[in-house]
Amino acid sequence: MEFLMAALIGVMFAAGTYMILRPSLIRVVMGFVIYSNAANLLLITCGGYSADWASPFIGVSEGTLMDPLPPDIILTAIVISFAVSALLLTVAYRVYVDHDTDDPEKLPPDSLA
Amino acid sequence: MIILPVLVPFLTLVLLALLNGFPRLERAVNLASCVGLSAFVFWLLGEVDREGIQAMVVGGWFAPWGIAFVADRLACIMLCLSMSVGTLVLVYACFTAEPRQERYFFHPLFQVLLLGVNWSFITGDLFNLFVAYEVMLIGSYGMMMIGASKQQVRQTFKYIAINSIGSTLFVAACGLVYATLGTLNMADIAVRSAQLEGDRAALVTAVSMLLMVVFALKAAAFPIFFWLPDSYPIVPAGLNGYFAGLLTKVGVYSLLRLFVLCFRQPGAELVLDVLLVMSGFTMLFGVLGALCQWEVRKILSWHIISQVGYMVMGIGLAAAGADVALAAVSATIFYVVHHIVVKSSLFLIGGIADRISGTQQLKEMGGVIDLAPGVAALFLVAAFSLAGMPPFSGFFAKLVLIRAGLADGQFAIVLVSLITSLLTLYSMSKIWSYGFWRSSSHAAPLGRYRGMMVPTAVLVAFTVAMGVAVEPFIRLANDAARDVVDPRAYQEAVLVPVPAPAASLDAGEAGAR
Numbered sequence: 001m002e003f004l005m006a007a008l009i010g011v012m013f014a015a016g017t018y019m020i021l022r023p024s025l026i027r028v029v030m031g032f033v034i035y036s037n038a039a040n041l042l043l044i045t046c047g048g049y050s051a052d053w054a055s056p057f058i059g060v061s062e063g064t065l066m067d068p069l070p071p072d073i074i075l076t077a078i079v080i081s082f083a084v085s086a087l088l089l090t091v092a093y094r095v096y097v098d099h100d101t102d103d104p105e106k107l108p109p110d111s112l113a
Numbered sequence: 114m115i116i117l118p119v120l121v122p123f124l125t126l127v128l129l130a131l132l133n134g135f136p137r138l139e140r141a142v143n144l145a146s147c148v149g150l151s152a153f154v155f156w157l158l159g160e161v162d163r164e165g166i167q168a169m170v171v172g173g174w175f176a177p178w179g180i181a182f183v184a185d186r187l188a189c190i191m192l193c194l195s196m197s198v199g200t201l202v203l204v205y206a207c208f209t210a211e212p213r214q215e216r217y218f219f220h221p222l223f224q225v226l227l228l229g230v231n232w233s234f235i236t237g238d239l240f241n242l243f244v245a246y247e248v249m250l251i252g253s254y255g256m257m258m259i260g261a262s263k264q265q266v267r268q269t270f271k272y273i274a275i276n277s278i279g280s281t282l283f284v285a286a287c288g289l290v291y292a293t294l295g296t297l298n299m300a301d302i303a304v305r306s307a308q309l310e311g312d313r314a315a316l317v318t319a320v321s322m323l324l325m326v327v328f329a330l331k332a333a334a335f336p337i338f339f340w341l342p343d344s345y346p347i348v349p350a351g352l353n354g355y356f357a358g359l360l361t362k363v364g365v366y367s368l369l370r371l372f373v374l375c376f377r378q379p380g381a382e383l384v385l386d387v388l389l390v391m392s393g394f395t396m397l398f399g400v401l402g403a404l405c406q407w408e409v410r411k412i413l414s415w416h417i418i419s420q421v422g423y424m425v426m427g428i429g430l431a432a433a434g435a436d437v438a439l440a441a442v443s444a445t446i447f448y449v450v451h452h453i454v455v456k457s458s459l460f461l462i463g464g465i466a467d468r469i470s471g472t473q474q475l476k477e478m479g480g481v482i483d484l485a486p487g488v489a490a491l492f493l494v495a496a497f498s499l500a501g502m503p504p505f506s507g508f509f510a511k512l513v514l515i516r517a518g519l520a521d522g523q524f525a526i527v528l529v530s531l532i533t534s535l536l537t538l539y540s541m542s543k544i545w546s547y548g549f550w551r552s553s554s555h556a557a558p559l560g561r562y563r564g565m566m567v568p569t570a571v572l573v574a575f576t577v578a579m580g581v582a583v584e585p586f587i588r589l590a591n592d593a594a595r596d597v598v599d600p601r602a603y604q605e606a607v608l609v610p611v612p613a614p615a616a617s618l619d620a621g622e623a624g625a626r
Contacts, residue, residue: 020274025270032274032281036277036281038281038285039281039282039285039288040284042289043288045288046289069297070291073284073287073288076240076244077243080244080247080280081281081284084247087254088270088273088274091258091269091270091273094261094266095266095267098266098267099263107267
């Protein structure tokens, strides 16, 4: 299971990198979304998998308890990456409205240079 | 108690968001909060200096499990800088902020920034550090885009994109640290990594390398610095003083905290060696970038990069034996203090020069010395200090750093740092001779600037004071470095012995009922 997940995470990071390197703002946003999902999957995998582990309730569950920390961290990370990708998408749209293109190479030269 | 630097900005930002639309009231509340918190953090620094490290674990848990907040000397020094520079920048911004910016939540966003920066200094937990970074970054995204001109929007996209990719790597690194060490508490990381050996230690070094990339990105170290000169010039005048002073230094602080204090497995020096090489390139590329710019804010932004190189050099030198490491870390801390003060003041002076001459382009500026001799004097002091001329703080900062480098026998990096220092002086004299010297095309200053002089003069006075009365600052930097190089005091303060598990469980259940 871990090996399968590791392979999947690797593919997702590769896909995200490819998308981020494309000359298109919307693809950069999509690349970032893939990246953040890959990172969250990585966190889940770091917690480990086993069908024998019980839910983490002390005094209620029997046997080995699963580690509650990775899911806890992922919840926070999901909220943050959701908010940031929404913001990034909005900004990408504003750039498109301002300049009528989402190709960063076709943007007019920087006025500060 | 030590959580106040996080709590106060949070409550203030809620209040300020509600007060939006009443600019006078907002300014008063914002300033009162900043001044009050500044007083508190200076008191806290005194307290920590006398009594030792103070720690707090939230939520009724014990240290490796609960989220820890730790105030050691280094964290307190950074908090004092954050709050005092923040307060001065706010005073300055009261003279420069446009009504439109204040209507678009300038004041709440400013507190978000303070919240994130203070939080990342005081936290003792790696994942909590990530959250603090996000808060700080979201504040900076908002600030950068305030007003939303075409220029701002397109540069902010780059800034958000590069930083959010960095943050994703940060989350991934947190997971890998947890998987390899089984803890995210910084004091506990120091304990557990020191016990590792063989393959396990090498694995942790590899994971920590990923964290190093994240922090180097935030600190704008070579080769991931290119985002900085594009994004900082679009920050509203005044506020860019806070950005330039504090934001990249949060990255430097995290490098210092993680790689000197936390990761202690055999082979951890590898990361520091890589940092030392990176620091040389950072210095050189930063200053060379500055030399070919003709816009004041761009020149100053490139100098941030080159200065970050000096601080990273100090961290890299910490790989050597205990004595050299202590001297190097102490030099780094002193340099950070000097740099935050000087860099902020230079950006504020740049804003005043813009107000007087109506332009940021050096070739059109000219003659500020005729129109406003006081501003020229402030610039001269700050620029000399940045380049490292005695008797200002920059001279002593470079002196202690280079002595640490010579003690370690790293002559190449010392040579690079001296060349960089010379080129910095050249670059500053370019601003001086084009922007301040020549004759002016205006008969009088184009705008009112006297109010803006006050906070700037306070910062410049501080760099002079740090140079003239250098002893107490060096003493404080040495003491702060001792707690970072030797983690025992930090661990003892955070990892208090846990009471028997049964007792703590009963207490938890009683609390739940």
